[in-house]
Amino acid sequence: xxxxxxxxxxxxxxxxxxxxxxxxxxxxxxxxxxxxxxxxxxxxxxxxxxxxxxxxxxxxxxxxxxxxxxxxxxxxxxxxxxxxxxxxxxxxxxxxxxxxxxxxxxxxxxxxxxxxxxxxxxxxxxxxxxxxxxxxxxxxxxxxxxxxxxxxxxxxxxxxxxxxxxxxxxxxxxxxxxxxxxxxxxxxxxxxxxxxxxxxxxxxxxxxxxxxxxxxxxxxxxxxxxxxxxxxxxxxxxxxxxxxxxxxxxxxxxxxxxxxxxxxxxxxxxxxxxxxxxxxxxxxxxxxxxxxxxxxxxxxxxxxxxxxxxxxxxxxxxxxxxxxxxxxxxxxxxxxxxxxxxxxxxx
Ligand SMILES: [Ca+2]
Ligand SMILES: [Ca+2]
Numbered sequence: 001x002x003x004x005x006x007x008x009x010x011x012x013x014x015x016x017x018x019x020x021x022x023x024x025x026x027x028x029x030x031x032x033x034x035x036x037x038x039x040x041x042x043x044x045x046x047x048x049x050x051x052x053x054x055x056x057x058x059x060x061x062x063x064x065x066x067x068x069x070x071x072x073x074x075x076x077x078x079x080x081x082x083x084x085x086x087x088x089x090x091x092x093x094x095x096x097x098x099x100x101x102x103x104x105x106x107x108x109x110x111x112x113x114x115x116x117x118x119x120x121x122x123x124x125x126x127x128x129x130x131x132x133x134x135x136x137x138x139x140x141x142x143x144x145x146x147x148x149x150x151x152x153x154x155x156x157x158x159x160x161x162x163x164x165x166x167x168x169x170x171x172x173x174x175x176x177x178x179x180x181x182x183x184x185x186x187x188x189x190x191x192x193x194x195x196x197x198x199x200x201x202x203x204x205x206x207x208x209x210x211x212x213x214x215x216x217x218x219x220x221x222x223x224x225x226x227x228x229x230x231x232x233x234x235x236x237x238x239x240x241x242x243x244x245x246x247x248x249x250x251x252x253x254x255x256x257x258x259x260x261x262x263x264x265x266x267x268x269x270x271x272x273x274x275x276x277x278x279x280x281x282x283x284x285x286x287x288x289x290x291x292x293x294x295x296x297x298x299x300x301x302x303x304x305x306x307x308x309x310x311x312x313x314x315x316x317x318x319x320x321x322x323x324x325x326x327x328x329x330x331x332x333x334x335x336x337x338x339x340x341x342x343x344x345x346x347x
Contacts, residue, residue, distance in 0.1 A: 051265025057108030104188035220271025241279035248310035299324035
């Protein structure tokens with residue numbers, strides 16, 4: 001298997017984009033997913049039943065832990081010495097118990113938050129030109145990063161062939177003007193920044209997970225395993241997550257059934273009953289990004305990989321994988337889920 005280390009953050013962001021004179025970012029999903037019929041919902045006490053296409057996107061009950069599962073704390077091996085440098089070193093880490101969302105925060109959930117609060121996301125706000133003195137005009141318009149699959153590939157290293165800063169892209173229009181979430185209320189919300197995710201979490205009486213909590217939850221008790229489901233990439237030949245099959249970014253074989261984001265809950269849960277801890281969308285954490293270079297200002301850790309992670313590019317749909325995400329712009333393959341560390345009924 002050939003791996004290639006990416007040179008940019010998952011969310012390059014407006015600041016970084018301006019610095020290089022062009023909009024950047026890595027991979028992102030075009031669109032897609034299965035048609036869904038609305039109406040179904042889940043109770044927070046529900047087991048590990050499949051959600052997916054019949055799920056409306058909103059946990060059923062109104063308790064503070066709605067839609068969450070309690071994960072007892074413990075120690076585990078965090079990181080990996082076998083893959084990218086930023087995952088090293090593997091070390092033993094302990095976390096206390098916490099509640100965590102069974103699935104990525106959906107458009108339906110984020111819409112409820114916006115309806116209740118009038119919140120305006122970073123991608124929808126005017127941009128202060130003084131913060132980006134070298135930015136070309138289009139980067140000074142509200143928007144976000146959108147993936148476009150190129151018809152042909154020039155330089156394989158030039159990610160600007162498939163990432164565009166798109167004015168008008170935001171959580172309600174994830175691929176830009178003309179796109180909609182009307183038929184995606186059970187898909188994960190995207191085009192949100194850490195600030196947006198943290199605001200949602202506060203409204204819900206919750207927090208964003210730390211990277212250590214997120215990775216512990218993702219491993220589902222399989223300490224040291226390569227994937228959240230074990231050590232075999234495709235058990236019995238079946239893809240276990242919404243990622244990218246084929247040669248990114250020009251050939252998406254869709255062997256998992258989804259081109260872009262999928263409704264939450266279309267794949268098997270992990271050992272803790274959590275959906276999509278690998279793939280679908282990257283998930284924001286509370287942690288500032290650091291790697292061997294040290295603290296990277298303006299970046300937060302994202303985990304889990306996305307529908308754009310292919311084996312030839314990214315290969316980060318593994319629990320130890322991590323990437324930086326910019327604070328000043330979202331993208332169409334980054335979302336989040338929340339945790340609750342106290343105040344819930346842990347029985
Ligand atoms: Ca896919
Ligand atoms: Ca995910």
